[in-house]
Amino acid sequence: MSSSTGTPTGPMREPFSEPSDPCLYEYWPWEGRPKLTWPNGARVAFWVAPNIEFYELHPQPNPTRKAWPRPEPDVLNYSLRDYGNRVGTMRMMEAMDRHGVRGSVSLNVAVCQHHPELIEACLERNWEIFSHGIYNTHYSYGMTEAQERAVIEDSLETVERATGQRLAGYLAPALTHTERTMDLLAEYGILYTCDLFCDDQPQPVNVRSGRLISIPYSLEMNDIIVYNVNQQSPRRYAEMLKANFDQLYADGAENGTVMCIPLHPYAVSRPHRIDAFEEAIEYITGHDDVWVTTGREIAEYYFEHHYDTALAAIVDHQASSRARGAEGGEGA
Amino acid sequence: MSEPHPSLPDSYMQFAHRGYGMDQRWYEWSMLHRREPVGWPDGARVAVWVNVALEFFPLDQPVQPFKAPGGMVTPYPDLRHYTLRDYGNRVGVFRVFRLLDGLGMKPSVSFNSKVAERYPRLMEEVVSRGWEVVANGVDMGRLHHGGLDADTEAAMIDESLDVLRSMSGRPVTGWLSPARSESGNTLDLLAARGVDYVCDWCNDDMPFPMTTANGVLHAMPLSHELDDQTVQLHYQQSEHSFVDQVSDAMAVVHRESSTDDGRILSLTIHPWMSGQPHRIGALGRALESLASHDGVWMASGADILAAFTTR
Numbered sequence: 001m002s003s004s005t006g007t008p009t010g011p012m013r014e015p016f017s018e019p020s021d022p023c024l025y026e027y028w029p030w031e032g033r034p035k036l037t038w039p040n041g042a043r044v045a046f047w048v049a050p051n052i053e054f055y056e057l058h059p060q061p062n063p064t065r066k067a068w069p070r071p072e073p074d075v076l077n078y079s080l081r082d083y084g085n086r087v088g089t090m091r092m093m094e095a096m097d098r099h100g101v102r103g104s105v106s107l108n109v110a111v112c113q114h115h116p117e118l119i120e121a122c123l124e125r126n127w128e129i130f131s132h133g134i135y136n137t138h139y140s141y142g143m144t145e146a147q148e149r150a151v152i153e154d155s156l157e158t159v160e161r162a163t164g165q166r167l168a169g170y171l172a173p174a175l176t177h178t179e180r181t182m183d184l185l186a187e188y189g190i191l192y193t194c195d196l197f198c199d200d201q202p203q204p205v206n207v208r209s210g211r212l213i214s215i216p217y218s219l220e221m222n223d224i225i226v227y228n229v230n231q232q233s234p235r236r237y238a239e240m241l242k243a244n245f246d247q248l249y250a251d252g253a254e255n256g257t258v259m260c261i262p263l264h265p266y267a268v269s270r271p272h273r274i275d276a277f278e279e280a281i282e283y284i285t286g287h288d289d290v291w292v293t294t295g296r297e298i299a300e301y302y303f304e305h306h307y308d309t310a311l312a313a314i315v316d317h318q319a320s321s322r323a324r325g326a327e328g329g330e331g332a
Numbered sequence: 333m334s335e336p337h338p339s340l341p342d343s344y345m346q347f348a349h350r351g352y353g354m355d356q357r358w359y360e361w362s363m364l365h366r367r368e369p370v371g372w373p374d375g376a377r378v379a380v381w382v383n384v385a386l387e388f389f390p391l392d393q394p395v396q397p398f399k400a401p402g403g404m405v406t407p408y409p410d411l412r413h414y415t416l417r418d419y420g421n422r423v424g425v426f427r428v429f430r431l432l433d434g435l436g437m438k439p440s441v442s443f444n445s446k447v448a449e450r451y452p453r454l455m456e457e458v459v460s461r462g463w464e465v466v467a468n469g470v471d472m473g474r475l476h477h478g479g480l481d482a483d484t485e486a487a488m489i490d491e492s493l494d495v496l497r498s499m500s501g502r503p504v505t506g507w508l509s510p511a512r513s514e515s516g517n518t519l520d521l522l523a524a525r526g527v528d529y530v531c532d533w534c535n536d537d538m539p540f541p542m543t544t545a546n547g548v549l550h551a552m553p554l555s556h557e558l559d560d561q562t563v564q565l566h567y568q569q570s571e572h573s574f575v576d577q578v579s580d581a582m583a584v585v586h587r588e589s590s591t592d593d594g595r596i597l598s599l600t601i602h603p604w605m606s607g608q609p610h611r612i613g614a615l616g617r618a619l620e621s622l623a624s625h626d627g628v629w630m631a632s633g634a635d636i637l638a639a640f641t642t643r
Contacts, residue, residue: 054355056347056349057356060340060343060344060346062340062344063337063338063340064337064338070397070398070477070513071397071477071478071479071513072478073356073478075509075512075514075532075533076512076513076532076534076556079533079534079535080557081535083536085361085363086361086362086363086364086535086536087363087535087536087537090364090365091588110347110350113350113351113352114350114352114353114354114355114361115361116352117363117366118363134347138344138347142335142337142338142339142340143344144339144340147340147344147345150345227567231567231568233563233567233569233573233576234576234577234580235573235580270557270558270581271537271558271581271582271585272557272577272578272584273580275580275583276580
């Protein structure tokens with residue numbers, strides 16, 4: 001941890017300083033990176049991130065995004081999600097317990113008030129809790145800086161009070177962001193964001209002050225995306241999870257990778273889906289060179305062993321890339 | 333920094349219902365894993381509840397507030413979807429009923445009241461078998477939703493219940509809203525009209541009580557994500573995958589059950605979907621996979637509710 005601030009240096013850009021690019025990270029090609037290693041020679045850091053959520057039946061309206069597809073009360077969609085809390089979470093936990101997988105919970109922090117029994121079940125298992133905003137029906141679009149700060153401060157306080165854990169990670173509520181989200185997370189000492197899907201390794205994030213990394217979370221392996229958006233069957237999901245793992249395991253022999261399975265107990269824990277999912281995590285955890293871990297552990301290990309190396313390599317790549325561009329007459 | 337979205341009032345940061353339990357008054361927060369065991373008659377482990385949905389999709393199905401899934405798609409007159417759905421009531425339903433007869437199953441049958449009025453033969457088939465009739469509103473174009481005033485909705489509920497009770501000669505105590513859509517008044521109106529249970533809620537594997545202004549009724553866990561329609565129309569998955577999903581669900585529910593703590597496997601079947609010649613065989617395999625386990629109790633919604641409330 002020799003770099004004291006991690007503030008972008010050299011060729012790195014300010015976040016959102018260009019209209020067509022969030023400028024949250026620099027282009028850094030996979031080939032040629034320094035080797036990233038994990039504890040005990042593991043090839044893949046494997047983590048599972050269940051989203052434990054609360055969707056409000058009648059949320060405060062946000063003019064940029066409607067909460068429910070049907071007129072309120074949207075009984076069908078509200079109750080489909082409530083299943084996760086009443087039934088799904090325990091079924092999912094028991095499947096994960098059988099294979100020694102601890103969850104890193106993406107938590108709508110109001111669940112600490114509504115359903116403290118679910119938090120107890122997480123703590124009994126020594127699971128990590130990170131923030132997924134206050135409610136999954138409470139979007140960041142249109143928030144002032146003060147409003148967005150209030151959500152992050154609420155998350156920090158609520159999670160610490162309910163669990164004793166200092167918040168390490170953040171997934172924006174319902175994946176709704178502002179231009180300042182990453183800057184604020186870093187300012188509040190949060191270690192990692194789950195919101196960027198551009199890599200199979202953790203990445204330094206460009207923030208105005210402090211340090212922040214992105215940890216691969218995955219939309220492609222997200223149960224909701226697979227079942228509801230891409231409309232794949234439960235058994236097909238298991239095949240996809242295994243194929244995703246096989247490739248990351250093979251690539252990880254050369255350069256360490258991260259595999260994440262983001263879950264929603266309201267989806268994966270339905271009786272017609274849970275066994276196929278469990279078969280996939282049994283397969284994954286049955287391999288020798290897998291680090292079965294949590295988001296916080298990945299972030300802490302990365303900051304200690306790889307962050308500075310990665311930052312230096314990115315700066316070098318940017319410099320040499322721009323020099324080549326200038327030589328080729330393609331530079332600005 | 334530019335602000336690309338409309339700003340939000342201070343009230344956006346206030347949460348009136350942030351506290352223990354739910355954010356509405358209808359039911360208590362309760363985790364299945366912490367509940368008292370529920371025994372079924374004769375120590376059965378799994379109550380298998382099949383519901384056959386008999387639906388009428390009007391050609392002039394309203395677009396607002398939304399279209400019930402399975403309804404009209406192309407510009408008017410959508411003869412394609414109108415007739416494809418009507419196939420279920422003319423042909424597919426008889427394939428489904430023969431299959432259920434052969435397996436000795438006792439399903440419930442949910443009727444849009446328009447189906448009973450238009451096709452009284454179907455009500456006769458159901459009544460003569462002694463199967464339960466569940467009310468499924470008037471038709472798939474008459475949705476219950478938050479934009480309806482209570483009087484209009486009450487008239488819709490009365491029309492459905494009056495027709496179905498009169499034609500079946502039965503009390504008709506179960507309700508399924510078209511497209512599972514309710515208003516804030518639906519439960520109150522149903523409870524006042526002798527409805528004991530409602531099938532719209534997809535948040536549990538077991539029944540649970542709901543509080544209304546007119547007394548208690550129960551939410552009954554009628555399948556949604558496992559339905560033939562959800563799997564094969566909405567998710568576009570094959571009939572083979574449907575069979576896998578039903579049998580996988582049964583394996584889990586059965587494993588989690590015991591002789592003194594029963595569970596429910598419910599399955600909704602749409603004759604316009606599963607009654608097609610190329611799908612009926614798969615439906616048969618799916619239903620056989622349910623019947624193949626030990627400790628199975630073939631039950632209707634009303635049977636299950638009676639056992640649940642008198643335990």
